[in-house]
Amino acid sequence: MAEYSALSLLANALKGNKDWKPAWRKPDPKASYDVIIIGGGGHGLSTAYYLAKEHGITNVAVLEKGWLGSGNVGRNTTAVRSNYLLPANTRFYEHSMKMWEGLSHELNYNVMFSQRGCLNLAHTPAQFDDYARRGNAMRHLGVDAELMTPAEIKRLIPALDISSNARFPVVGGLMQRRAGTARHDAVAWGYARGADRRGVDIIENCEVTGFLRDGDRVTGVTTSRGDIRAKKVAVAVAGSTGRVMQLAGVDTMPIESHVLQAFVTESLKPFIDTVVTFGMGHFYMSQSDKGGLVYGGDIDGYNSYAQRGNLPIVDEVMSEMLALFPGLARVRMLRSWGGVCDMSMDGSPIITMGPLPGMYLNCGWCYGGFKATPASGWCFAWTIAKDQPHDFNAPFTLDRFHRGLVIDDKGQGANPRLH
Amino acid sequence: MLITCPYCGPRDVIEFTYQGDGNRERPEPASQNFEAWNAYVYDRLNPAGDHNEIWQHSGGCRSHLRVVRNTLTHEISSVAFARGDHGPRRKMEGKS
Numbered sequence: 001m002a003e004y005s006a007l008s009l010l011a012n013a014l015k016g017n018k019d020w021k022p023a024w025r026k027p028d029p030k031a032s033y034d035v036i037i038i039g040g041g042g043h044g045l046s047t048a049y050y051l052a053k054e055h056g057i058t059n060v061a062v063l064e065k066g067w068l069g070s071g072n073v074g075r076n077t078t079a080v081r082s083n084y085l086l087p088a089n090t091r092f093y094e095h096s097m098k099m100w101e102g103l104s105h106e107l108n109y110n111v112m113f114s115q116r117g118c119l120n121l122a123h124t125p126a127q128f129d130d131y132a133r134r135g136n137a138m139r140h141l142g143v144d145a146e147l148m149t150p151a152e153i154k155r156l157i158p159a160l161d162i163s164s165n166a167r168f169p170v171v172g173g174l175m176q177r178r179a180g181t182a183r184h185d186a187v188a189w190g191y192a193r194g195a196d197r198r199g200v201d202i203i204e205n206c207e208v209t210g211f212l213r214d215g216d217r218v219t220g221v222t223t224s225r226g227d228i229r230a231k232k233v234a235v236a237v238a239g240s241t242g243r244v245m246q247l248a249g250v251d252t253m254p255i256e257s258h259v260l261q262a263f264v265t266e267s268l269k270p271f272i273d274t275v276v277t278f279g280m281g282h283f284y285m286s287q288s289d290k291g292g293l294v295y296g297g298d299i300d301g302y303n304s305y306a307q308r309g310n311l312p313i314v315d316e317v318m319s320e321m322l323a324l325f326p327g328l329a330r331v332r333m334l335r336s337w338g339g340v341c342d343m344s345m346d347g348s349p350i351i352t353m354g355p356l357p358g359m360y361l362n363c364g365w366c367y368g369g370f371k372a373t374p375a376s377g378w379c380f381a382w383t384i385a386k387d388q389p390h391d392f393n394a395p396f397t398l399d400r401f402h403r404g405l406v407i408d409d410k411g412q413g414a415n416p417r418l419h
Numbered sequence: 420m421l422i423t424c425p426y427c428g429p430r431d432v433i434e435f436t437y438q439g440d441g442n443r444e445r446p447e448p449a450s451q452n453f454e455a456w457n458a459y460v461y462d463r464l465n466p467a468g469d470h471n472e473i474w475q476h477s478g479g480c481r482s483h484l485r486v487v488r489n490t491l492t493h494e495i496s497s498v499a500f501a502r503g504d505h506g507p508r509r510k511m512e513g514k515s
Contacts, residue, residue: 253463303465
């Protein structure tokens, strides 16, 4: 199969680009596999990739209801960062960050990971103190973090209104320079190709409709393309976690599905070369390589499985954008869309064995799953292959809620609307 | 999205605050059944389809409402006072 290289680009260009092979096969499902992964998003695909690469388990099927990458991996705002407060989160996301730093080489696929930095703006001295605390917690665990003054911020982002007349004056910021953005589609495609060439079957348009059971044990799935048996069934379906788990007879989960909207403007000349977040609301923005400003804010705030949101959040996000960047008032929004997020009860994910024998669960990503894609797959593959969690995901159990071991980075309690 | 408040009539969703899943059963305050408390605090049905939920008309009459809303279409099929089982909350005597 063709590797991508400057030479292959040139050779194919000379031949009129007619000889490129599809990046992955379109196999029919076999009757059984060692491992079935439900969900062909970023996390499912990276899980398959690391199962094959790190653990030699290649008799694997990834079942995707729609087409590959049609869910949140192609809907997020592409930010990658590891600026968390609590050690469990910091260690996990920093592991992910280190994987991002080598991902294009690892996959031989340009995921356009750009470490352009992520700056959290502080608008009150108390918030600045809070960021200093978080920055110290990050540095304590070996993650880069630095505090910035308004003058430094103005040099970094000239368009930002840091005057004392701003609606919420900027008093400083917390910068993670190694944070940045990546091209989200390429992440899905790169992992898909990598998994496929190691023998993983990626089966699109294959909806799981139920689970095959032997007593309590999960022994396979029924799908829109027939029954498929497997020794191990892994679930990585993000916003659809509730629906899929109900098919397995697990009626309640510490998860609510909420819709998060994202927006992109018409293309502009270079305007901002970092990821910036607003501290007096919930707003984040970066600029894509095409020039569009990519931005978003809060989830809509009520349970939803619809991949579209309502207007009040559109209004709120736009007003927060203009509070920071009054100069953007005349810029037109080009597109907006929604994705269904699996909001957990403490804002942290779940990567674990169970809850049924033969089943493995990966969910609870809230609206921050994209940056976790490499480490999520890596840890989930470890957990599936060895039947025990890696140290990185050991804290992210399903039973932590009932055992009082929640990992609540923001301290918001069991209220997904606020995470 | 419009929610038809029984007091105020159809109002924009922006006037309302989502109070979450209305299916949960709060144990008696003195209960020491930890499993029941854990289930109340953390476990959700999270259905794709009709969902019983509590909203407060915080930008209006401040009533707590029991709303049945479809999580796939956002269509609202019923709105009632959250204490509807006992009729609307009675006026407190001595207060206007």
